[in-house]
Amino acid sequence: MSRTLARLRAATGDRLLLQAGRSLVLTPHAEQLRERLPALTREAEALLKPPEYRFDAATLEQRFVVRAGEGFIDLLGAALMDQINGTAPGVQIRFTPKPDWDAQALRDGKIDLEIGTVKTSAPEMLTRLLFRDRYVGVCRVDHPLVSSVGVSLEKWLQLGHVLTARLGEESNAVDVSLAAHGLQRKVSITVPSYGSAMQVARRSDLLAVIPQSCVGNTFAPNHAAANGLHWFELPVSTQAFNVSAIWHPRLDHDPAHRWLRAEVLAICLTAYPQHTVSGKRSSSL
Structure with missing residues (x-):
């Protein structure tokens, strides 16, 4: 005293x-x-004292900035907005390109939520598993490869390929697996997104490797065929990978942001029920 x-x-x-x-x-x-x-x-x-108010999505007037790949935007963007408009007509979603995995935009508040694979070195970021994905091959629907009974590794390696790589990305799961066996693809062109890789494959004899989620989902079950593409199992083994929601801890308890995360999770559960597993939020990346 x-x-x-x-x-x-x-x-x-x-x-x-x-x-x-x-x-x-x-x-x-x-x-x-x-x-x-x-x-x-x-x-x-x-x-x-913590604020005492009842969150009501119906009266929410807010624009969220979401960073996601072209595949998510193309296949789930419309379905997500249809779902959101049903409960929160005052909400807007602004999708922004995903040129890299830099977490600084999340730290600065320029991005509210990121959707994709967790490749950031920022240890404070929180994540929630949305679904599991894996790689498959695609080619144009009238490609000579389609008439083959299965796709052999020898035939697949003989053909030209489209490589998808963002700026600064030096390796991918497919080429790492091939290199382990002393093999290498014939890469003819490199593009920055899976959407671009699909379009190049559609208009050429080149083959592309894309996530299976880009082939289609319950909202667009024939997305590949509708875009003039035939998909097939790769003749090389690759590991499945997680697609997650990523956000900064600053927004973890924000009611509006929690609502948005729940909406994104719900649309993924509906779109890819066979690829969705129970995931826990984690701050360890």
């Missing part, structure tokens, strides 16, 4: 409490403070 009183005296410039015989008395300034303290205490408690 003596140390606390000393700090208060230093802060106020007043002695505050003095000895009067066997008791203690307040100075005039301390008397004034005592009258004001209850109101100040209530104001401080109200300021520090």
Whole structure:
């Protein structure tokens, strides 16, 4: 108490409490403070108390910036907005390109949510597994390869390929698997997105490797065929990978952001039920 009183005296410039015989008395300034303290205490408690309000998506007026690949936007963008418009007509989604995996935009608040594989080195980011994906091959529907009974590794390697690689990306799962066996694809062209790879394969004899989620889903079951493409199992083994929602801890308890994450998860559960597994949120990347 003596140390606390000393700090208060230093802060106020007043002695505050003095000895009067066997008791203690307040100075005039301390008397004034005592009258004001209850109101100040209530104001401080109200300021520090968590906000009490009932979140209502129907009245939400907000634009969320979501970074996602072309595949997610093309196949799930419309379905996501249809779902959102049914409960939150005042919400807008602005999709932004995904040129790399830099987390700085999430840290700066320029992006509210990212959807894709977790390749950031930012340890504070939180994630939620949306679904599991894997790689498949595609070629144009009238490609000579389609008439083959299965796609052999020898035939597949003889043909030209489209490589999908973002700026700064030096390797991918398919080529790593081939290199382990001393093999290499004949890459004729490199493009920055799976959507571009699909379009190049559609208009040429080249083959492309894309995530199976880009082939179609429950909302667009014949997406590949509708785009003039035939998909097939790869003759080389690759590991399945996670597609996750990624966000900064600053928004973890925000009711509007929690609602958005739930909407994204729900659309993925509907679109890829066979590829969805129970996932836990994690701050360890």
